[in-house]
Amino acid sequence: MKPAGRRWRLPGQHWLLVIPPYLWLLLFFLAPFAIVFKISLAESTIAQPPYTALYEYVNDVLTLRLSFSNYLFLLTDSLYFDAYVSSLRIAAISTLICLVIGYPIAYGIARAQGPMQSLLLMLVVLPSWTSFLIRIYAWMGILRNNGIINTVLMALGVVDEPVRMMNTELAVYIGIVYTYLPFLVLPLYSNLVKLDNRLLEAATDLGAGPVSRFLRITLPLSMGGVIAGCMLVFIPVVGEFVIPELLGGSETLMIGKVLWGEFFNNRDWPVASAVATVMLVVLLIPISLFHRYQFREMEGED
Amino acid sequence: MKTNSRRNIIALFAGLMTAGPVLAEGTVNVYNWSDYIGDDVIAKFEADSGVEVVYDVFDSNEVLEGKLLAGRTGYDVVVPSVEFMGRQIQAGIFQPLQKEKLSNYKELDPAMMATIAAVDPGNMYGIPYMWGTTGIGMIEDKVIAALGPDAPLDSWDLVLDPENLAKLKSCGVAFLDAPSELFGAALHYLGKDPNSQDPADYQGEAKDLLKKLAPSVTYFHSSKYIDDLAAGEICVAIGWSGDIAQAMVDAEEAENGIEITYVIPKEGALQFFDILAIPKDAGNVEEAHAFIDFLMQPAIAAENTNYIWYPNPIPASMPMIDAEITGDPSIYPPPEIMAKLYVAKINSPAVDRAMNRAWTDIKTGQ
Incomplete structure (x- = not known):
């Protein structure tokens, strides 16, 4: 051929x-x-x-x-700036949590052998066979005042009053991390699985301990996967609407909700479009970062 | 104004099933609120007219309006609330009704038609379908436990007095996420015009009051309170009359010992109408008129009310409605309460923006 x-x-x-x-x-x-x-x-x-x-x-x-008045209007009210900052903050924190949880998972799957590996991969993908919306509704059932967690805690006598979790920022983080974790695990796994074992063996021969092997070989070589995974979480979370709407309280300010309000409550499509355009410009930085690393990844393979 | 997303799905499936192929002489595409029509009404219309009904549901005026403003919805009959319809008329969304095709037009309550004429001059575009009130739903024993036996159960004081609401916080409070309705209630409570067209009114006293109340509100949402009230997750809600009736039925079916009551506060409350109208770009105008006319038959209007517990504007249907419903003053209020109800008007874009902006501040606690 x-x-x-x-x-x-x-x-x-x-x-x-x-x-x-x-x-x-x-x-x-x-x-x-x-x-x-x-x-x-x-x-x-x-x-x-x-x-x-x-x-x-x-x-x-x-x-x-x-x-251009719509863009100027966004500057006159601190609401929009606050919402962008708050969305970026929530996205950054959720991405970090996803990374901390997702890296060991991806590493574990990459190290697993044969059928075990397929099984573990399957377990990561399996939840997404159920509609995302239904899974978020399930979390509402778990987190609410008379939900599963509070019922168990109260039955065990750990707390007397139910712990308020629904309609808080904590619930938003739980929902986001739960939903987006596979988007980080999968690209990271596909990167880690290619890691050349001989490099680690050589490092061991040269006297490197496990921590040093991880920090000096595994982590730098998996950087492409880390960036790709993080961006796949970060970028959509910034504009997330459904999770804060269903799990969040009224104090959770995110740009997706502000955009919805402009579009449906104020019926001001031009301002809503301006909000969306600015959001895209803000996201161009992480998107281009993502593409640069993707490109470098692909070049590295050639 | 009906909201219940769980019923949404059921209604959607019911719609799909009843939309079976009869002697289809035509089709009518209906877009109505979820869980807002009697069980057999669509099937009866299809059998009666030979017109096939394609029935879809929505659960917020905003969603309906978004579609209508974008145009070419494909729907022949839509059901916006009256103040939304007023603005949509201005935007040129609807076509004038051909009243000669509505043989049951004479059945409509003239007093209600006069009220609606304030936003639909000459009643050119819309026929009222159902109406209701925005009031207070509560689990009475829990409220009394929190506030003591002197709790002002029949007054806005219960939920609009910050001190009272703070005491209710522990058992859970829900407010509608509908700025015009909550500002209306707050302005009315403060003795001002609930439909004030002065943007400053949405910054002053009323906003301060709502801001003081907000920390005691568990959440602002326009449908969650149905399930939560029925489950005892919250003990008081500012909500729509029929939705709270729905919560009563749910609690009864669950047999969880929770008893829910609905009150129209003695100071007066918002009366809303949901209006049947035909978009200008509707493809099945004849069939749309036939469907609207069918809903105005007293027997059909009674069947709908018996099922959804919202009062209808067809006086001749009253004898056919269950006494349990007609005898309930929170559904069919006595004249002295009726006199105190107010209707929402169309806001100018400036007022809408000022109000929604203030609402964001209130909800986010800024």
């Missing part, structure tokens, strides 16, 4: 390979984003759709009307 493989790499035909991903990007990222960006430059009005048109073509005159 070698000649065929070579023909693919002929200069001039390269674009055939490049087109699908770009088409994908155009269709599922750039086009929706362009629509959102367009709405963010319009003004809110009572109509269907509830925003003004960007341009008008009357009597051979094209009038373009771009409003």
Whole structure:
């Protein structure tokens, strides 16, 4: 098959390979984003759709009307800044917790042998066979005042009054870590499983202890997996809406909820679009970080 | 204003099952609140008219409005609450009703039509489906245990006086996550216009009062309280009349010894209407009129009320409604209470923004 493989790499035909991903990007990222960006430059009005048109073509005159007031509006009220910061904080803390829990899990699976490994992998993936929404509802049943945890604690006499867990930030963290843990474990596992055992053997021969072997060989070599996993958790959590809505209390401020409020309560689609656009810009930093490491990973394999 | 996501699913399946292929002479796509129609009503309409009903449900005005504003929903009949419908009329969402096709139009209560005409001039676009009130649902013995025998059970003092609410905190308090309704109640309680169009009113006294109450509120949500009240997870809720009736039934079925009562506070409360209307881009206008007309038949209106415990605007249905419902002053209030009810009006965008912004501050405790 070698000649065929070579023909693919002929200069001039390269674009055939490049087109699908770009088409994908155009269709599922750039086009929706362009629509959102367009709405963010319009003004809110009572109509269907509830925003003004960007341009008008009357009597051979094209009038373009771009409003930046929506972006300026975000600066006038500290709510938006606070919500971005609070979302980033919650995402960062959840990512860290996921990493602390997920690294040993991924490491354990990568070290396991044969059928045991498949079984463990299966256990990580299995919960996602049930709808995400139903699993969050199950957590409501576990965490509520007369839920499983409190019933057990009170029956054992550990506490007299139920511990309030539902509708707190703690519940939000539990929900997020539980939901997103597999997204960290899987890429990290696929990285760790490739770790060359001979490197560790050589290190042992040279007198390195287990801690030193981990810190100087395993951890640096798995950095790509760590970054990939962390970003897969961090990026979607910043815009998370369902988990804080269902498990969180009213004091949990997240940008997803603010966006929902702008869209549905204020019916201000332009401001909602501006909030979404700014969120994307904020996320560009971790997204590009993610892509750089992914790219480096792939180059390293060649 | 009905909310119950658990029933949502049941209603959806019921809708799917009853939407079986009859002698389909046409189709009508209906988008109604969840758990908001009698068990057999759709099947009866299909048998009666030969029109197939595709029945979907929603659980918040905001979700319905989001779809309507985006356009081309594919629905022929939708059921917004009255103040939402008012704004949607301004946005040009609906088509005028062809009243000559509504043979039961004469059955509607003229007094209610006059009230609704405030937001739908000349009643051009909408027919009231059901109505209800926003009041207080509670587990009376738990409230008395927390507040003592002198607890003001029939007054807004119970939940809008910060001292009282602080004492109720230990047994659990839920407020609707509906800023216009809570601000309405607070403004009314403070002797102001519950529909104030002055943005400053949403920053002053009323906001201060709600902010003082917020730390005692377990959560702000518009449907969770149904299950939680029935399970005794909370002991008092500001909620919608029919939803609290639902909690009563749930508690009874669970046989957990919890007894729930609903009161319309003596100072007065919000009266809401949910309105049947036809979007401008509806594809089955004839069938939509037939469906709306069917719901206005007194026997059908009575069947709906017997099932969902919300009062309807068809006086001739009264004799066919269970005495348990018509005799309940919290569902069919006596005239002196009726006189004190107020109706929500359409807010200007500036008022909506000021109110929602203040609401965020109240909820996040800032």
